[in-house]
Amino acid sequence: xxxxxxxxxxxxxxYTLSLGTGRPEFNPKKPRPGLDHYIKEAGRASLAQVSDPxxxxxxxxxxxxxxxxxxxxxxxxxxxxxxxxxxxKPALRVEGACASGGLALASAIKSVLSGLADVVLxxxxxxxxxxxxxxxxxxxxxxxxxxxxxxxxxxxFFPGKFSDRAGAYAAKVGPAKAREAFAHWxxxxxxxxxxxxxxxxHFNTVKDLVAQGMTPPNGKSFTDHLNLxxxxxxxxxxxxxxxxxEEGWRRLGLNRQDVVEIAGMGxxxxxxTAPPPDLTEMTTCRKAAEEARAMAGVGxxxxxxxxxxDCFTVSGVLLTEALGIxxxxxxxxxxxxxxxxxxxxxxxxxxxxxxxYGHPTGATGVRMAVDLWRQLTxxxxxxxxxxxxxxxxMVSMGGNDKTVVSLVLKR
Amino acid sequence: xxxxxxxxxxxxxxxxxxxxxxxxxxxxxxxMAYRALEDREHTYVLNLIDMNDTALQGxxxxxxxxxQKDGEKQMNRLRALYKDRADLVENADMIQEFVAEVMLHLRxxxxxxxxxxxxxxxEAAFEKEEIKFQIYNxxxxxxxxxxxxxxxxxxxxxxxxxDTCGIKGRMIGFHFYNPxxxxxxxxxxTPEGCDPALVESAxxxxxxxxxxxxxxxDIAGFIGNGHFMRDGLHCxxxxxxxxxxxxxxxxVYMVEKVSRDYLLRPMGIFQLIDYVGIDVFQLxxxxxxxxxxxxxxxxxxxxxIEMGVKGGQTSSGGQKDGFLKYExxxxxxxxxxxxxxxxxxxxxFVKDMDSRLGAHPDPSLTWKSLSRDPEKEARMRxxxxxxxxxDTLGAxxxxxxxxxxxxxxxxxxxxxxxxxxxDVNDVLTLGFFHLxxxxxxxxx
Numbered sequence: 001x002x003x004x005x006x007x008x009x010x011x012x013x014x015y016t017l018s019l020g021t022g023r024p025e026f027n028p029k030k031p032r033p034g035l036d037h038y039i040k041e042a043g044r045a046s047l048a049q050v051s052d053p054x055x056x057x058x059x060x061x062x063x064x065x066x067x068x069x070x071x072x073x074x075x076x077x078x079x080x081x082x083x084x085x086x087x088x089k090p091a092l093r094v095e096g097a098c099a100s101g102g103l104a105l106a107s108a109i110k111s112v113l114s115g116l117a118d119v120v121l122x123x124x125x126x127x128x129x130x131x132x133x134x135x136x137x138x139x140x141x142x143x144x145x146x147x148x149x150x151x152x153x154x155x156x157f158f159p160g161k162f163s164d165r166a167g168a169y170a171a172k173v174g175p176a177k178a179r180e181a182f183a184h185w186x187x188x189x190x191x192x193x194x195x196x197x198x199x200x201x202h203f204n205t206v207k208d209l210v211a212q213g214m215t216p217p218n219g220k221s222f223t224d225h226l227n228l229x230x231x232x233x234x235x236x237x238x239x240x241x242x243x244x245x246e247e248g249w250r251r252l253g254l255n256r257q258d259v260v261e262i263a264g265m266g267x268x269x270x271x272x273t274a275p276p277p278d279l280t281e282m283t284t285c286r287k288a289a290e291e292a293r294a295m296a297g298v299g300x301x302x303x304x305x306x307x308x309x310d311c312f313t314v315s316g317v318l319l320t321e322a323l324g325i326x327x328x329x330x331x332x333x334x335x336x337x338x339x340x341x342x343x344x345x346x347x348x349x350x351x352x353x354x355x356x357y358g359h360p361t362g363a364t365g366v367r368m369a370v371d372l373w374r375q376l377t378x379x380x381x382x383x384x385x386x387x388x389x390x391x392x393x394m395v396s397m398g399g400n401d402k403t404v405v406s407l408v409l410k411r
Numbered sequence: 412x413x414x415x416x417x418x419x420x421x422x423x424x425x426x427x428x429x430x431x432x433x434x435x436x437x438x439x440x441x442x443m444a445y446r447a448l449e450d451r452e453h454t455y456v457l458n459l460i461d462m463n464d465t466a467l468q469g470x471x472x473x474x475x476x477x478x479q480k481d482g483e484k485q486m487n488r489l490r491a492l493y494k495d496r497a498d499l500v501e502n503a504d505m506i507q508e509f510v511a512e513v514m515l516h517l518r519x520x521x522x523x524x525x526x527x528x529x530x531x532x533x534e535a536a537f538e539k540e541e542i543k544f545q546i547y548n549x550x551x552x553x554x555x556x557x558x559x560x561x562x563x564x565x566x567x568x569x570x571x572x573x574d575t576c577g578i579k580g581r582m583i584g585f586h587f588y589n590p591x592x593x594x595x596x597x598x599x600x601t602p603e604g605c606d607p608a609l610v611e612s613a614x615x616x617x618x619x620x621x622x623x624x625x626x627x628x629d630i631a632g633f634i635g636n637g638h639f640m641r642d643g644l645h646c647x648x649x650x651x652x653x654x655x656x657x658x659x660x661x662x663v664y665m666v667e668k669v670s671r672d673y674l675l676r677p678m679g680i681f682q683l684i685d686y687v688g689i690d691v692f693q694l695x696x697x698x699x700x701x702x703x704x705x706x707x708x709x710x711x712x713x714x715x716i717e718m719g720v721k722g723g724q725t726s727s728g729g730q731k732d733g734f735l736k737y738e739x740x741x742x743x744x745x746x747x748x749x750x751x752x753x754x755x756x757x758x759x760f761v762k763d764m765d766s767r768l769g770a771h772p773d774p775s776l777t778w779k780s781l782s783r784d785p786e787k788e789a790r791m792r793x794x795x796x797x798x799x800x801x802d803t804l805g806a807x808x809x810x811x812x813x814x815x816x817x818x819x820x821x822x823x824x825x826x827x828x829x830x831x832x833x834d835v836n837d838v839l840t841l842g843f844f845h846l847x848x849x850x851x852x853x854x855x
Contacts, residue, residue: 134483138501151500155486220487 101365
């Protein structure tokens with residue numbers, strides 16, 4: 001059994017608003033902030049919470065496709081714009097598709113465990129609204145297997161992939177129940193987003209969200225089994241958090257109640273060139289979450305708050321099963337019963353998740369950690385839930401369940 | 412017999428770089444590209460003819476930009492069409508290739524000889540009889556004997572054009588609405604003696620272009636302008652009458668406001684005349700009056716043209732000043748012919764005029780708010796019943812305009828321009844974006 005060789009903690013989380021359609025600040029015809037703006041804003045918001053930014057030993061930044069979206073590589077170096085104290089210290093960019101933020105966290109945790117660093121500033125960033133959705137789909141398709149899948153793939157490659165999963169799931173549990181569960185997932189996401197001022201869906205005023213979520217998918221204009229409300233939006237944003245040893249967070253002037261312990265971690269990759277073994281199961285996510293829980297020594301019943309990578313509503317429902325909150329084939333029932341709602345047994349995606357907050361891909365894994373950290377330290381403000389258990393879990397996923405980082409956090 | 416598919420292999424558009432011609436050019440360029448992608452055995456050529464080199468270059472740029480947008484919208488179709496092209500993988504690759512395909516079929520030129528092989532000729536020249544006669548006289552000689560002519564004229568009787576120019580039986584009216592690439596409506600005018608095969612192909616082509624056709628008889632002005640010209644003249648005369656008491660600028664404001672906000676139309680009558688162009692409005696009036704002889708004329712319109720106040724649109728689609736002055740597409744001032752200058756519609760002016768018109772029947776209802784309202788029919792019915800009972804200047808003007816519009820529409824049916832009331836209503840709702848057809852019982 002893998003174990004943490006010493007306690008590692010999360011502290012000083014922050015993220016920017018998720019900019020894109022739905023936000024009043026967003027105007028596709030006007031110039032918008034670039035990578036540097038988001039990196040500075042999120043990173044400085046983290047450092048503003050500590051007494052001594054010079055105590056940061058390293059920086060890691062997760063990013064998926066800045067090279068195409070923004071024609072910018074070399075983000076490790078760009079990260080030093082956050083604070084002069086980062087100059088001439090190690091900084092690197094990591095990439096694992098939509099799990100890039102999760103990988104940045106994993107990388108930082110390993111640095112702290114290695115003893116080479118006590119304080120690592122972890123960030124994630126993505127600025128995707130530089131191109132229309134039709135071209136964005138091309139760039140994001142890079143999370144699949146280009147040579148083997150793209151040519152025959154859907155116009156909107158990943159919606160196409162998860163539409164296939166939604167179709168398979170509908171065949172398994174019944175199309176009506178599956179559609180209803182997706183619609184309820186959407187409703188839950190927007191309801192939480194309305195409480196989170198940084199969420200892309202914060203200003204959503206639709207009265208009957210379930211009715212909207214029930215919109216029948218149209219394969220001619222989009223995909224066969226997913227409608228537009230089933231999808232996380234195209235987003236710009238960044239997130240930031242500090243990974244530290246106990247000595248590290250003490251050096252930052254923080255107290256125990258300001259930090260949460262990373263009790264367990266599961267990180268793994270699956271064969272990018274192989275199709276999923278079962279379209280109705282998130283196999284890699286399940287294995288990574290099991291590994292994280294085993295390392296933390298906790299069961300599903302010990303989890304008080306969750307962060308799922310709901311790039312699509314169907315991913316949210318399938319992750320309910322992958323994490324053991326519901327038995328295989330019963331995720332839809334659990335969602336419909338309100339198990340994952342804010343006031344349910346497993347409050348999930350309390351700041352809106354990917355569907356509600358938005359999905360600036362490289363930032364998402366870090367944003368999930370920030371939301372869990374906020375909930376477990378009581379710092380979630382207007383979207384705080386009553387966390388009844390001491391542990392929380394997050395699953396950061398890249399591609400079609402191919403790269404996964406799962407963390408179990410303890411307050 | 413040459414079928415439509417064969418005719419589509421060589422098409423010409425005369426007046427291609429104008430407002431209407433460029434839209435027709437885009438529609439045909441896209442249709443040809445899709446045909447060419449599905450049929451590699453034949454060559455497709457679209458001849459774009461215009462007098463103006465600069466405008467032709469602008470047209471090519473317009474087609475290129477719009478082809479890119481169309482490719483983006485039709486991505487699923489493109490992915491299927493390019494499925495065997497191993498070199499095209501991403502959406503962007505295919506869109507770029509599609510744009511190149513669209514441009515591949517275009518030929519531009521300034522003379523009508525470019526149409527010498529065309530079997531289908533669209534004409535969208537300036538709406539002036541002399542110009543149209545000149546063009547068709549030349550096309551009759553240049554084009555193959557089998558060529559068919561589809562004219563976009565919105566006013567000139569087709570039998571006059573066809574008979575005079577020696578192409579009787581080979582011409583049909585294909586009257587697009589602006590912008591042709593977007594507007595669903597197509598008024599099809601079949602003159603007496605038209606080849607039945609042409610009629611059949613014209614309707615088939617309209618279907619291919621996804622247009623909603625409304626048949627109109629070959630009587631000057633047809634349905635669209637038949638209503639618009641009479642509606643416009645009614646408003647101009649009403650305004651002139653009102654100006655005696657309130658002043659010219661004030662009267663223009665009031666009629667504009669009533670025709671837009673009280674009748675729930677997308678734009679007021681003077682903005683609409685500016686959009687079409689006061690010069691074009693004048694030309695259509697002249698043509699209609701020549702053939703119908705019912706006094707369709709306005710001294711005011713003639714005076715405006717003499718003063719150089721013409722309205723119309725810039726080559727990039729911006730609105731030129733006419734009755735109204737525009738900033739960012741919105742009216743901000745009114746032309747005063749006595750001063751030969753524009754008088755701003757400032758806050759005090761607007762407030763004063765609105766108070767003279769009296770309360771609006773329901774300020775919460777606008778053309779925009781009702782456009783997407785599933786209950787709009789019931790709301791409009793209740794709205795007009797309220798308007799019917801109101802004793803204000805604005806409500807009275809609105810009732811008067813409403814009835815004049817209805818009478819003009821009913822006359823079109825009575826005179827046989829339209830076969831039925833529904834056709835007139837379709838033209839006004841689809842072509843002019845009105846929320847309701849003029850023939851209704853809202854005020855009964």
